[in-house]
Amino acid sequence: MSNRTVITFGTFDVLHVGHVRVLQRAAELGDRLVVGVSADALNITKKNRAPVFTQDERLEIVGALRVVDAVFVEESLEQKRDYILEHGADVLVMGDDWKGKFDFVSDICEVVYLPRTPSVSTTGLIEHIANNG
Numbered sequence: 001m002s003n004r005t006v007i008t009f010g011t012f013d014v015l016h017v018g019h020v021r022v023l024q025r026a027a028e029l030g031d032r033l034v035v036g037v038s039a040d041a042l043n044i045t046k047k048n049r050a051p052v053f054t055q056d057e058r059l060e061i062v063g064a065l066r067v068v069d070a071v072f073v074e075e076s077l078e079q080k081r082d083y084i085l086e087h088g089a090d091v092l093v094m095g096d097d098w099k100g101k102f103d104f105v106s107d108i109c110e111v112v113y114l115p116r117t118p119s120v121s122t123t124g125l126i127e128h129i130a131n132n133g
């Protein structure tokens with residue numbers, strides 16, 4: 001019996017169609033989808049700003065999607081390997097903006113990079129709302 005667990009990571013702030021599509025496509029690669037939602041503190045270091053929605057809100061939103069089976073907080077980018085092992089993931093899915101960057105875990109799981117949905121991003125949405133409000 002195959003029971004493939006897929007894992008993916010992201011901020012998923014101000015949820016948009018690019019997020020929904022990447023999660024749907026990730027879910028199709030296995031039987032169970034686990035999502036690491038990046039911590040507020042991690043975002044502040046990574047993107048130099050706090051997310052619009054708190055990590056608890058982002059966990060609740062992503063966890064409510066039909067294709068998502070479980071969510072957890074990603075505290076650090078360096079712990080990908082630990083998270084993959086902890087959640088028994090067979091496949092790591094990342095957006096192709098990360099192409100090649102996670103090949104170092106290919107000894108413990110399959111690594112798949114999915115193309116991003118063009119023309120939409122959280123950063124773009126925040127700017128759009130700020131300039132048109």
Ligand code: CTP
Binds near residue numbers: 009011013022047115
């Ligand atoms: N993603 C996607 N298509 C987009 C935007 C995001 O497939 N247009 C994917 C990313 O590749 C990643 C996941 O969604 O796998 C979460 O990305 P995240 O960084 O949270 O979203 P962005 O919109 O890229 O956020 P930001 O603008 O803050 O970088």
